Amino acid sequence: GQQLNQSPQSMFIQEGEDVSMNCTSSSIFNTWLWYKQEPGEGPVLLIALYKAGELTSNGRLTAQFGITRKDSFLNISASIPSDVGIYFCAGLRNTGGFKTIFGAGTRLFVKA
Amino acid sequence: DADVTQTPRNRITKTGKRIMLECSQTKGHDRMYWYRQDPGLGLQLIYYSFDVKDINKGEISDGYSVSRQAQAKFSLSLESAIPNQTALYFCATSVGGSPGDTQYFGPGTRLTVL
Numbered sequence: 001g002q003q004l005n006q007s008p009q010s011m012f013i014q015e016g017e018d019v020s021m022n023c024t025s026s027s028i029f030n031t032w033l034w035y036k037q038e039p040g041e042g043p044v045l046l047i048a049l050y051k052a053g054e055l056t057s058n059g060r061l062t063a064q065f066g067i068t069r070k071d072s073f074l075n076i077s078a079s080i081p082s083d084v085g086i087y088f089c090a091g092l093r094n095t096g097g098f099k100t101i102f103g104a105g106t107r108l109f110v111k112a
Numbered sequence: 113d114a115d116v117t118q119t120p121r122n123r124i125t126k127t128g129k130r131i132m133l134e135c136s137q138t139k140g141h142d143r144m145y146w147y148r149q150d151p152g153l154g155l156q157l158i159y160y161s162f163d164v165k166d167i168n169k170g171e172i173s174d175g176y177s178v179s180r181q182a183q184a185k186f187s188l189s190l191e192s193a194i195p196n197q198t199a200l201y202f203c204a205t206s207v208g209g210s211p212g213d214t215q216y217f218g219p220g221t222r223l224t225v226l
Contacts, residue, residue, distance in 0.1 A: 004154070033214060042116075042202050042217035043155070088154060092213055098168070100145075100215070102154035 006089055006103025013079055014111050021087060021106040022073040027099075029091035032065050032072040037086045037105070046087075047074070079110050115139045116218035118203050124224045131190040133221050135203030144186035145204040145215060146170075146178060148197075155202065161186055162208060193225040 006023045013019060023032070031050055035043035047058050049065035049072060056063055063074045072091075076083055089103040116137045125131050135144065142163050147155040147170075157170030159178040167178060175197060177189045190197055200222050204215040 006154070031213060035217075040219075042204075042219045045214055045216065048214045090155075090215075094213060098160070098162075100157060102147075102156075104152060104154045 004089060004091055004101050004103040006106055008106055009104070010107040010109070012109045012111070015079060015081060017079050019076040019079055019083075019108060020073060021089075022071060023089035023091070023103045024071040025091055025101070026070065027091070027093070027101075028069040029093050029099075030069070030095065031092040032063070033090040033092065034061075034063050034072070034074045035088045035090065037088065038084075043088055076108075079108075081110050081112050084108055084110050116203060116205055116216055118201075118218040118221050120221060121219065122222045124226065125193050126226050127194055129193050129225075131193050131223065133188045133201055133203075133223070135186045135188070135218055137184050137203075137205045137218075139205050139207075139216065140183075141205035141207050141216075142183065143206040143208045143213070144180065145206075146176075146186065146188045147202045147204065148172065149200040149202060149220075158188065158201075190223075190225075193223075195225045198223060198225045 004023045004025050034046045037043045047063040052069050053067045054065040060077045086105040088105045093099040119134045145160040146158040156172050161180045179187050202220050203218040206213045206215045
């Protein structure tokens, strides 16, 4: 089936460093979403992107909807220990049949 | 209070048992979803419902069934549980429509099938 390739699978960084992760697909999506999941909880929405080329920020987080509509990236600036968690991308398409696909996640570890 | 609630939060059962996981939402959303999450994998869509009379299979519907009892309630059943259905199960809701359809997740149900 269709897949989203999310990379990297895991990252070990020092507090204060910037982080970048991305998702790519062979399919076009009309919405890209980025979620964060902490242990024992459900994914929490961080940023939603609705237009190709859109660049959106939420505090220290910035995400972009790729112009080809097949990719998206998420940046975290000046990481802090509470950024630890698993970050998921998701591509949604409502045309030609509903489709929602999640990446496998990027596990982020931040060392104080 | 949480907008999307799931019960139970944890369940241990035996092979062959029938299990029902329940999801309720107070967001007033028409669309509801059931996903499973396995270690190292993304969320996989089991079933989704765009309104009370609409039920659709997702990527991995075999071995599962759902019931949309009301706009606010969407339950997932495992008719005869098997060990490889051990996973974390999430319910989600969305409002639907354009431009996007952001999904909001419940806290999850951890199911173990022995």
